[in-house]
Structure formats: C-alpha cells, structure tokens
Amino acid sequence: MVYTKKHPALLIMGIIFVAIAYLTESGGMSSMVDYLKAGKYAGEMVGMGYAFGAIAIIVGLWHLVGSHSEGNLDYYLSAVAGAIFILLLAMLVRWYLAPLVAVISKGLGPVMGAKYLHEVLGLNYVVLGILAGIITVNVFRIPVWAENGVRLSRLGLKTGVILLGTLYSLAELQSLGKLSAIMVGFFVLGSVGLVLFLGKRRNIPSSMGGVLSAGMGVCGVSATVAAAPVVQAKAVEIAYTIGTILIWGVGCMFLFPVVGHMLDLGYIQFGAWAGTGILNSAQVAGAALAYQPDGIETLKVAEIFNITRVLFLPLIVLWLAVWYVKQEGGDDTQKVNVGRVVFEKFPVFVLGFILMFAFSSTGVFAPAQHYKGKYFDNNVKESKLLSDEQVAMVSAEAGKLQRNDRKQAINTMLENRKIMSIDDETLIRGIYNAKIMSKDASKVLKGATKAVRHTAKKISAFRQWITLLFAFGLTGLGMQITFASMKQAGGQPLVIGGVVGTVKAVLSLIVIVLFVKETI
Amino acid sequence: MTDQQHDSQDIDLQEEAGAKFHRGSALSVFHSDRAEDFIALLAAMLIALGVYIMV
Numbered sequence: 417m418v419y420t421k422k423h424p425a426l427l428i429m430g431i432i433f434v435a436i437a438y439l440t441e442s443g444g445m446s447s448m449v450d451y452l453k454a455g456k457y458a459g460e461m462v463g464m465g466y467a468f469g470a471i472a473i474i475v476g477l478w479h480l481v482g483s484h485s486e487g488n489l490d491y492y493l494s495a496v497a498g499a500i501f502i503l504l505l506a507m508l509v510r511w512y513l514a515p516l517v518a519v520i521s522k523g524l525g526p527v528m529g530a531k532y533l534h535e536v537l538g539l540n541y542v543v544l545g546i547l548a549g550i551i552t553v554n555v556f557r558i559p560v561w562a563e564n565g566v567r568l569s570r571l572g573l574k575t576g577v578i579l580l581g582t583l584y585s586l587a588e589l590q591s592l593g594k595l596s597a598i599m600v601g602f603f604v605l606g607s608v609g610l611v612l613f614l615g616k617r618r619n620i621p622s623s624m625g626g627v628l629s630a631g632m633g634v635c636g637v638s639a640t641v642a643a644a645p646v647v648q649a650k651a652v653e654i655a656y657t658i659g660t661i662l663i664w665g666v667g668c669m670f671l672f673p674v675v676g677h678m679l680d681l682g683y684i685q686f687g688a689w690a691g692t693g694i695l696n697s698a699q700v701a702g703a704a705l706a707y708q709p710d711g712i713e714t715l716k717v718a719e720i721f722n723i724t725r726v727l728f729l730p731l732i733v734l735w736l737a738v739w740y741v742k743q744e745g746g747d748d749t750q751k752v753n754v755g756r757v758v759f760e761k762f763p764v765f766v767l768g769f770i771l772m773f774a775f776s777s778t779g780v781f782a783p784a785q786h787y788k789g790k791y792f793d794n795n796v797k798e799s800k801l802l803s804d805e806q807v808a809m810v811s812a813e814a815g816k817l818q819r820n821d822r823k824q825a826i827n828t829m830l831e832n833r834k835i836m837s838i839d840d841e842t843l844i845r846g847i848y849n850a851k852i853m854s855k856d857a858s859k860v861l862k863g864a865t866k867a868v869r870h871t872a873k874k875i876s877a878f879r880q881w882i883t884l885l886f887a888f889g890l891t892g893l894g895m896q897i898t899f900a901s902m903k904q905a906g907g908q909p910l911v912i913g914g915v916v917g918t919v920k921a922v923l924s925l926i927v928i929v930l931f932v933k934e935t936i
Numbered sequence: 937m938t939d940q941q942h943d944s945q946d947i948d949l950q951e952e953a954g955a956k957f958h959r960g961s962a963l964s965v966f967h968s969d970r971a972e973d974f975i976a977l978l979a980a981m982l983i984a985l986g987v988y989i990m991v
Contacts, residue, residue: 492965564965570964578977767977768973874987
C-alpha cells in the first residue's frame with residue numbers, strides 16, 4: 417500500500433506558516449498581535465513559522481509531484497502531512513485563539529476572587545488545543561492524508577518526557593522521587609487490588625477484572641494493552657476497559673485544573689495529585705500544562721509521578737499474570753516467565769529520561785548544581801553589588817535573626833556586598849521566604865540572590881522544545897479521542913472503574929492537601 | 937479507500953483475533969511500543985545534541 421497522497425494540503429500549510437512568519441517579522445500583523453497581547457509569541461511565530469514552513473513546502477512539493485512507491489520512505493514521510501497539520505492547529509491555538517479567549521475573558525471582569533473566567537476554567541492553549549483536536553475528529557474528520565501523522569503525537573509526548581530529564585536537579589529528583597514512590601506505590605497497588613476485589617464481588621470474568629485493574633491502576637490505555645495478553649483478555653473486554661479509561665481520563669483532564677484552582681493548590685500539590693489520580697499518561701501531562709500553561713513546574717512534578725507509575729507496569733503485569741493463572745487453576749511456574757514479562761513490558765523511554773538527567777547532572781547543559789535551570793555564579797558587575805543604603809537597611813534588621821547560620825550568611829554578604837557561596841544563597845533565600853525581615857529588606861535580599869543566580873540558556877532552549885513537543889502531542893492526542901472509543905464503555909466495568917477512579921482521586925487529593933507542602 | 941468509505945472515527949480501530957475495538961488514545965506509526973520508545977530516545981538525543989552545539 418502507498419501511504420503518500422498526491423494532495424496539495426501540506427504545501428498550502430507550509431505557505432501559511434511562512435506567511436505568518438513574514439507578516440509577523442514585517443509588522444504586518446502588529447495591530448492584531450497587540451490587540452491579542454500575543455507579543456511574547458512573536459519570536460516563535462517567526463522562527464517556527466519559517467522552519468516548519470520550509471519543511472512543509474519541501475516535503476509538500478515531493479508529496480505533490482514526486483512518484484511514490486511502497487516502502488519505509490513512503491510510509492514515514494507520509495506522516496509529515498499529519499504532523500504539520502497538528503502543529504498548525506496547535507500553533508494557531510497557542511498564538512491566536514488562546515490569547516483571544518483571554519482578552520474576551522478579561523473584558524468580562526473577574527468572576528471568582530481575583531481570577532478571570534478563562535483562568536478558573538483553565539481555557540489556555542493546552543486545553544483549547546486538545547478541544548480543537550477532539551472537535552476536529554468528532555465534528556469534522558481527520559483528512560485521509562493526515563491520519564498517519566496523527567499517530568506521531570505519542571512519539572512527541574515521549575520525546576518531551578525524555579527531554580524533561582534535563583530540567584531536574586538531583587535535590588529536586590530526590591525529594592520528588594521519595595514522595596512519588598510512596599504516593600504512587602500506595603495508590604497504584606491499592607487501585608489494582610480494589611478493582612480485582614470488586615470484580616470478584618460483582619462476578620465479572622477474571623480476564624475482564626485483570627485488564628481493567630491494569631488500566632485503572634497504572635497508566636491507562638498502554639497498561640491495558642500491555643496486560644491484555646497475560647490475562648487473555650478478549651477484544652470486547654479491552655474495548656470496555658479503554659472506553660472506561662477514556663471517559664474517566666478525559667473528564668479528569670478538564671475537571672482537575674478547575675478543582676485545583678478552586679482549592680488554590682500549589683504547583684507541587686497539583687502535579688502530585690494529577691500524577692496520582694489521572695489514569696492516562698497523556699492526560700496527566702494535559703492536566704498539568706492546563707493548570708500552569710506558561711511554566712512547566714507542575715508538569716515536572718506530575719511527570720515524576722507518572723514515570724514512577726509507569727515503572728510499576730512490569731510489576732503489575734507480573735502480579736496479574738500470577739493472579740490470573742491462580743484464578744484459572746493453572747500452574748503459575750509453568751506459564752509465567754518472570755524475567756521475560758519484566759523485560760518485555762519495561763518502558764524503555766523512562767531509561768531515556770534517566771539518561772538525560774544523568775547527562776544534565778554532569779553539567780553539560782548547565783552547571784551541575786543548577787536549581788530549576790538557574791545556577792550560582794557570584795562574579796557580578798559592580799552595579800549589582802549592594803549599595804551603602806541597602807547594607808545599612810539589612811544590618812539594622814539583622815538582629816531579628818535567631819539562627820547562627822543565617823546570621824553568618826548575612827554578615828558575610830554585608831562584608832562583601834554580595835552573596836559569596838551557594839550555601840549562603842540558600843540560607844538567604846530561606847530568610848526572605850520566611851518573611852523574617854521587613855518587606856523592603858526582604859526585597860534587598862531577593863535582589864542579592866537574583867544577582868548571583870543565572871539562567872542557563874541551554875535549559876531555556878530545552879524548556880521551549882518541551883513546550884513545543886507537548887503542545888504537538890496533546891493536540892494530536894485530542895484527535896485520537898473519538899466518541900466511538902468512549903461509547904465502548906458500559907456495564908460492570910464502567911461501574912467498577914467509576915468507583916475506583918473516584919476513590920483514588922478523592923483520597924489522593926485529601927492526602928496531598930494534608931501532607932504535601934510547597935517545600936520541594 | 938474513497939473518502940465516502942472513510943470514517944475518521946475509525947482512526948483507532950484495531951483488530952485482534954477477528955474482533956474489532958477502538959484502541960483510543962495510544963496510537964503509533966511504529967510496529968511496537970518499544971520501537972517508538974527507541975525512536976523517541978533518538979529524537980531526544982538529537983535535540984539535546986543540537987541544543988548543546990548551537991545554544
């Protein structure tokens with residue numbers, strides 16, 4: 417079969433991208449960009465517009481006038497049309513539609529405290545991109561020439577997750593890793609156990625209970641597909657499970673950010689909740705980016721939880737294999753090859769994340785001790801040193817400090833007019849975060865820490881790539897959420913899934929609100 | 937396949953042992969999840985190399 421379609425769509429999309437870049441660069445769209453307050457995206461419009469436009473025009477010409485024959489080249493290059501289709505939709509939403517929604521929402525005035533309607537409902541480029549995808553596939557249709565490319569969206573998400581590894585420092589990973597292992601361990605194993613228990617009580621077949629437990633406990637559709645062979649699930653049981661997961665997952669993706677804003681959860685709290693309570697990996701990323709669209713702190717936390725959960729997949733598949741054989745009265749030692757199950761089901765892209773983190777830790781992208789992409793360097797300009805006035809202001813309030821290490825850090829800073837070490841910088845950050853001194857003195861301390869903290873350019877570039885990959889992946893994800901797949905849900909699996917999903921979401925929220933603080 | 941026969945609701949349709957079901961949001965152009973993992977790893981390494989050299 418030849419996959420490449422002789423169709424001008426890719427070429428036209430390339431011309432649109434180039435036109436956007438040219439008009440933005442020449443100022444032809446400046447009044448619209450100003451009205452939408454979308455000036456911060458001008459760099460993207462020009463850079464990405466020319467880059468994607470050039471790729472689309474070159475490949476589009478080849479699609480249109482080239483001769484195509486069956487083979488890998490035809491198969492993979494045919495996907496470019498769909499990939500550009502997703503990118504164009506995602507970027508139109510990010511650059512124009514989301515800013516327009518924000519302008520209209522601000523025009524309506526605040527609706528809940530100081531928050532605007534679009535903030536409360538989380539109507540940002542991520543949510544709107546997913547909605548655009550869902551509307552495209554369900555109301556219109558995915559063009560035939562774009563179908564192969566739509567299947568590339570999960571690749572974008574996986575690549576984004578691997579690149580996220582560059583953004584963590586060892587301290588962040590240690591703190592988040594411990595928390596996620598405890599939370600995810602408890603809730604994953606608990607969900608699997610609860611589904612199996614309820615399944616037995618309600619007399620559903622073992623294969624149905626097994627495949628549903630994997631989907632509800634671990635990471636949604638991927639876990640369902642991975643566990644299906646070991647519990648010998650039938651196609652109809654896989655369909656029931658996927659339908660249940662999608663209804664639940666899509667609902668959570670839109671509902672979680674709204675609840676998070678209403679409870680005013682911090683980024684770490686929300687990331688931990690989304691990573692624990694939402695079933696499908698892609699929807700975890702969607703909810704995290706919906707909650708914090710202009711930063712990726714929430715995404716970083718949510719993905720650590722998601723990765724921890726994915727790491728449970730081989731263990732759960734193994735558990736289900738042994739459980740199923742026992743339920744069906746067989747000899748498990750004969751039928752289950754433990755090593756093989758673990759090897760086959762291990763998600764290799766998680767190793768990529770660890771590998772990228774290891775690279776980053778060596779300091780190739782930013783000094784190894786970077787924290788959230790910023791690193792310590794106190795070779796600062798004369799103009800950035802503390803002035804006599806500032807020294808006097810902080811000296812006058814130094815008596816408020818109780819701890820000796822903090823006193824010492826302040827004294828060293830005052831003597832040198834700048835922060836001298838990374839440890840001192842941490843202590844001084846603690847002083848202004850704890851609001852020990854007056855507002856003005858705290859401002860001086862904040863300025864002093866800012867002077868010695870530098871943003872790593874490479875880390876900023878990685879953030880941009882990650883944002884792009886997730887925007888691409890999530891808009892493409894929307895194009896895969898068909899009503900037909902959700903209509904598959906029904907009967908006992910939907911009831912059991914609903915009960916377990918609700919219990920997990922509510923319990924994990926309670927645990928997070930009570931025990932997880934914004935201290936990592 | 938003509939456009940009339942084509943239905944984009946079937947984008948995720950999978951057939952197994954003669955029965956069809958919608959696979960939902962876990963589609964891939966690659967023949968296995970592992971192949972997709974390795975391609976993602978390769979893509980990430982290429983981006984990282986690009987950032988390392990050019991930024």
